[in-house]
């Protein structure tokens with residue numbers, strides 16, 4: 001797909017993988033990102049002091065620096081009290097600004113287009129307040145069928161809020177009979193056919209269940225032509241795929257930071273608002289004092305004077321400890337760089353896929369697309385054995401994956417801290433269960 005084509009450096013048909021421990025070790029030795037694993041805490045599991053952690057798409061591991069950065073803020077609070085807003089080593093008043101440039105690089109945006117604030121579903125609602133503006137002729141919201149439940153509730157409740165029945169207003173994109181992932185051509189033809197009735201399209205850029213990455217650029221272009229707004233939920237895209245939110249010209253995007261971005265449980269979320277809307281002050285928005293002009297925020301006047309750009313959508317002064325944890329992780333991303341992360345992601349996920357294909361026939365099927373351009377790090381797997389029993393058994397052997405209804409095991413070799421040898425060991429554990 002066009003958003004990642006330029007980085008398809010690993011073509012599994014030309015890249016020669018080998019089903020051997022020596023090969024896996026050699027890949028680790030040559031891995032340009034190998035030094036970053038040491039910057040994370042790797043949990044123990046089973047007999048392994050360092051487990052095979054394949055659940056970073058659910059909760060990323062803790063950067064070693066997170067504690068130091070949080071402790072700095074605890075110390076400054078202890079020693080300075082309220083003065084910490086100005087006098088802390090990293091003053092709290094503008095603390096979120098420390099994250100802006102790094103976040104912008106991760107999602108391919110200009111700094112003025114991004115802000116870290118609130119949590120994901122909150123940001124999704126705030127964005128829909130501004131970008132779901134239904135009219136009598138144009139009131140439909142298009143989403144994926146089987147979208148993450150929170151997104152479904154958010155979208156349906158927004159339709160209701162505007163007086164529409166979700167059954168009527170929400171249009172779900174559904175894979176064809178017998179297929180488990182969506183075809184771009186079907187999404188485009190829906191937009192082409194019904195675009196005049198569509199007020200907003202909300203898509204994940206990677207589906208949380210199937211691991212399918214969408215051809216966002218084409219979809220966004222089609223949406224523009226038909227005058228539909230489009231927003232992305234990057235919960236499984238930020239820190240995983242190469243993103244170009246500005247160039248793709250999407251209206252907004254939201255993402256959580258506790259999955260691929262390792263900010264810790266309940267970590268803060270990111271929000272992108274395209275530059276086109278930076279000064280669209282006539283758009284309805286729910287306002288709070290942190291979105292108000294920084295120069296006179298503390299004058300405490302009654303009239304809301306929004307900051308141009310994404311920051312203007314902020315509500316509250318943000319939780320500094322959470323920002324500190326996220327800062328520790330984003331610094332690692334900034335050092336490693338997204339192109340290098342994506343390059344390893346394609347290689348190591350390709351290796352996992354290759355090894356799964358070596359398992360006895362029929363034991364394991366992969367529902368995630370085979371084309372590296374149509375997926376990120378995650379492979380969604382169906383096994384012939386009961387998935388709950390398998391997860392427990394895997395954990396005993398030191399491997400942590402996760403499960404999603406109805407029968408999917410998700411295995412995600414996160415490039416920053418998973419080794420090729422982990423992937424090899426994982427496949428060997430599965431092979432023992434298969435026989």
Ligand SMILES: *Cc1c(COP(=O)(O)O)cnc(C)c1O
Nearest residue numbers: 119120121148150208233235256
């Ligand atoms: C993880 C995830 C969420 C979680 O929402 P929170 O508001 O962070 O609890 C929502 N949507 C998608 C697609 C997700 O993957």
